[in-house]
Amino acid sequence: MTGKAYIQIAPYLQGALGRAVIERFWSKVDIRSKDECWDWKASLDTSGYGRFKLNPYVTGRAHRVALTIFGGDVGHGLDALHSCDRPKCCNPHHLRWGTVMDNVRDKIERGRVRSADMSGTKNPRAMLDEDELRFIIDCFRKGWTNKRIAEFVPVGHSLISRIRVGIAWAKETQALGWEPKPQFERRRAA
Numbered sequence: 430m431t432g433k434a435y436i437q438i439a440p441y442l443q444g445a446l447g448r449a450v451i452e453r454f455w456s457k458v459d460i461r462s463k464d465e466c467w468d469w470k471a472s473l474d475t476s477g478y479g480r481f482k483l484n485p486y487v488t489g490r491a492h493r494v495a496l497t498i499f500g501g502d503v504g505h506g507l508d509a510l511h512s513c514d515r516p517k518c519c520n521p522h523h524l525r526w527g528t529v530m531d532n533v534r535d536k537i538e539r540g541r542v543r544s545a546d547m548s549g550t551k552n553p554r555a556m557l558d559e560d561e562l563r564f565i566i567d568c569f570r571k572g573w574t575n576k577r578i579a580e581f582v583p584v585g586h587s588l589i590s591r592i593r594v595g596i597a598w599a600k601e602t603q604a605l606g607w608e609p610k611p612q613f614e615r616r617r618a619a
């Protein structure tokens with residue numbers, strides 16, 4: 430879990446020192462043709478993203494570094510999204526800056542999101558991943574209705590309603606910063 434507090438990468442890439450950092454960075458990438466994936470050759474984090482030391486004390490995610498080198502620092506605060514769906518890929522042509530919402534939409538388009546049919550009453554915990562929960566919380570804050578949110582995630586609006594009021598997925602959404610509104614306390618206790 431990373432939250433949205435990404436480190437700013439661009440300052441580490443400036444000047445002569447920065448040029449050395451960039452050179453060191455590309456030496457760890459399996460550079461291929463424009464259409465192929467460029468895999469990170471060094472260590473990965475628990476989510477499968479490449480880890481790159483910008484200096485001895487600061488580690489960044491490799492794909493974010495790649496996109497920052499390629500496209501500047503426009504993505505500060507945004508996610509670096511993969512069109513190829515491979516976290517360790519550092520091919521800038523496969524990357525773009527986007528929001529959590531873009532990320533979920535991408536996943537839906539790629540059909541990676543599990544179908545709502547698999548659902549679940551049997552195993553409701555298996556239905557949403559962290560990106561989807563983050564997206565749902567983002568929508569709550571934007572004032573979206575449960576029905577509208579349900580169009581974008583593989584669960585029904587009734588489950589989203591229960592997430593909103595803190596009955597379902599309470600621990601996970603709380604970890605992501607969601608706090609149900611006080612007027613729902615009564616329902617939650619019921």
Ligand SMILES: [Zn+2]
Nearest residue numbers: 466513518523
């Ligand atoms: Zn790729």
